[in-house]
Amino acid sequence: MKKILFVINPISGDIDKQELEENIQAFCRRHEITGQFFKTSGEQDEEKLRQEIKSFQPETVAAVGGDGTVSLVAKEIINTDVALAILPQGSGNGLSKDLDIPQTFDEALQVLIENRVKAIDTLDVNGQVSIHICDMGFNALVVKRFCEGDTRGPGAYARIAMQEFIGYTAKNYTITSRGKTLFEGEAFMVTVTNAKAFGSNAAINPNGIINDGCFEICVMEPFPKMSSIGILYRLYTDSIDESVYTQRFSCSEATILNQEDDQIQIDGEPLESEKQVHIKVQPQTLKVLLPPLPDAAAE
Numbered sequence: 001m002k003k004i005l006f007v008i009n010p011i012s013g014d015i016d017k018q019e020l021e022e023n024i025q026a027f028c029r030r031h032e033i034t035g036q037f038f039k040t041s042g043e044q045d046e047e048k049l050r051q052e053i054k055s056f057q058p059e060t061v062a063a064v065g066g067d068g069t070v071s072l073v074a075k076e077i078i079n080t081d082v083a084l085a086i087l088p089q090g091s092g093n094g095l096s097k098d099l100d101i102p103q104t105f106d107e108a109l110q111v112l113i114e115n116r117v118k119a120i121d122t123l124d125v126n127g128q129v130s131i132h133i134c135d136m137g138f139n140a141l142v143v144k145r146f147c148e149g150d151t152r153g154p155g156a157y158a159r160i161a162m163q164e165f166i167g168y169t170a171k172n173y174t175i176t177s178r179g180k181t182l183f184e185g186e187a188f189m190v191t192v193t194n195a196k197a198f199g200s201n202a203a204i205n206p207n208g209i210i211n212d213g214c215f216e217i218c219v220m221e222p223f224p225k226m227s228s229i230g231i232l233y234r235l236y237t238d239s240i241d242e243s244v245y246t247q248r249f250s251c252s253e254a255t256i257l258n259q260e261d262d263q264i265q266i267d268g269e270p271l272e273s274e275k276q277v278h279i280k281v282q283p284q285t286l287k288v289l290l291p292p293l294p295d296a297a298a299e
């Protein structure tokens with residue numbers, strides 16, 4: 001029998017998971033899956049999950065939560081044959097959207113029995129794993145405030161973003177890659193990703209390919225407040241590259257120098273500020289379970 005470990009974050013997305021657990025148990029019985037639950041506590045989950053995977057030896061670990069839960073799981077199974085599955089239950093669910101994983105619970109469960117596996121690139125950011133988006137500047141500050149607060153969900157995130165936007169001042173960055181300076185100056189935010197969009201669907205890197213051995217650095221330069229509507233429009237219509245305020249660099253390795261008081265976040269988790277951030281792509285290091293290709297049904 002196939003063994004799947006379900007890693008459930010009880011608080012993600014402000015969603016009660018009790019009923020989901022019952023649905024998962026019924027699904028496992030129907031499909032002859034040996035399912036086991038691991039509930040996150042927010043304290044030392046990495047170590048506890050490592051032990052759980054070691055003793056249970058699952059073929060798949062399913063993250064039932066948001067991007068933070070997906071990231072927690074990914075860190076433990078990167079560079080192994082264990083596959084990651086995502087049952088999106090967070091505020092944003094960024095990686096799952098990028099991978100076209102269904103956002104409804106029942107449809108996402110079906111992916112567990114489709115057996116379509118793809119190896120995706122991950123990023124090493126100062127020794128930490130990033131599987132979706134790492135950024136510095138404005139969004140990282142919003143993520144920090146969001147994590148400090150006690151309200152979750154997309155509404156809370158949007159409210160904090162509006163509050164912080166009013167008084168936000170751009171920071172200085174120097175970006176180099178392979179001995180060449182790519183950018184030097186002020187930026188509103190600097191995003192490092194090989195995915196396409198944030199969990200909010202704002203497409204910061206609309207042409208990103210998740211397994212091409214490269215990542216993109218998207219620099220959003222300071223812009224007049226009155227241009228913010230236009231930038232938002234571009235972010236939600238896959239046309240951010242047409243904005244005069246953005247620049248994009250494709251790299252396999254890069255270093256970003258920033259200000260000491262700047263914020264940095266990786267996959268929705270704020271980190272201690274670091275003045276020098278070194279990023280390196282780790283090609284095809286994470287196996288993920290995906291839904292069938294759209295034309296597979298027609299074959």
Ligand SMILES: Nc1ncnc2c1ncn2[C@@H]1O[C@H](COP(=O)(O)OP(=O)(O)OP(=O)(O)O)[C@@H](O)[C@H]1O
Binds near residue numbers: 009067267
């Ligand atoms: N039982 C728990 N109690 C409190 N916090 C928890 C618990 N389990 C996990 N956490 C915290 O939840 C955060 C991760 O949440 P996650 O990213 O999965 O959901 P989200 O923030 O609602 O969604 P998204 O990342 O998609 O916006 C981590 O900071 C982790 O420490």
